[in-house]
Amino acid sequence: MCKEIAGNFMAPARSRSYYADMNSESNWQIDPGAEAHDPELYAEIGIAEAIDGLERLDAAALARYRAEGFLAVENALTPEEVEAAKRDIDDLVMGRREGFKGIVYEKQAADNLPTLSLDDRLDAVRKFWAFVDFAPHLHKLAVGPKLMGAVERLLGATPQLFQDMALIKPPKIGREKPWHQDHAYFDLPLGTRVVGVWIALDEATPENGCMRVLPGRQKAGPVVHFQRRDWQICDAEMQGEKPIAVPLRPGGLMFFDSLLPHGTPANFSPRRRRALQFHYAPAAAVKIATAERLAVFGSEGKNVTC
Secondary structure, three states, X not given: OEEEEEOOEEEEOOOHHHHOOOOEOXXXXXXXXXXXXXXXXXXXXXXXXXXXXXXXXXXXXXXXHHHHOEEEEEOOOOHHHHHHHHHHHHHHHOOOOOOOOOEEEOHHHHHHHHHOOHHHHHOOEEEEEOOOOOOHHHHHHHHOHHHHHHHHHHXXXXXXXXXXXXXXXXXXXXXXXXXXXXXHHOOOOOOOOOEEEEEEOOOEOOOOOOEEEOOOHHHHOOOOEEEOOOEEEOHHHHOOOOOEEEOEOOOOEEEEEOOOOEEEOOEOOXXXXXXXXXXXXXXXXXXXXXXXXXXXXXXXXXXXXX
8 A cells, every 4th residue: 555745656655563573672673694705796897987966867877777777876865865864864773763663783783782872773783674654854855856756767657665775784794785686575577667776875885885786787687596695696696797886975876777686795894884775666566476576586496506
């Protein structure tokens, strides 16, 4: 079920019961952690070029997005919008938004969570999600005309927000997000065009876990995924690939196709990396059964191993 937010743009309507099974102070939700990854999986051969501002999203930029499967945009958010988003994150993490429970903490920080200060708790979070109903600035950003107008041009259809997440890589312990295609997570028909938006709130660098992508590889279609360190493309499939890094300054963002292979390495640096991620599909999109999705992206019955 959805509700209209601005013009023809739609955002998810969620009841408070949606969050009933999420974490509480007496039952922290902890990421299971993962073994170390091979650094060569993310050894970039170049740095992505970005356009400067959403007003530069012209025909040439759209053609580039279609060809490469992603588009980096610096200065997409104002400094004021970045700071407002960070304040919302602070409030969510510290429990100042009643009813919000969508937080997952890093495994290495599990023992001391109840006593942590704001900065310490920020540096213990792995991710949080489903926050737009609880965070006014993040809500405005996700469904406001600036971002939604750009997404509409990329989709070629009226967009609907169907997923909101924030991905955090704490200093020293922020773990990897292995190579994957986002469409492998979505119960949507394979032909459904989906646009992801990844927004940097801190500077995202190759050292602290900025995005790596394989430009143009979305055209190759779906890749089989396996449950290893995560729901991911097999490491053996990615060995020897030549990814491009997408560093971004605070307020920069990356649009990307849901079939674009991408991933982020662990953060061993002393610098925090906070990022928002939204996903949009055409408002007319319909869901499929999970079994239909796994028939495409899963390994069962395909005589493949990892």
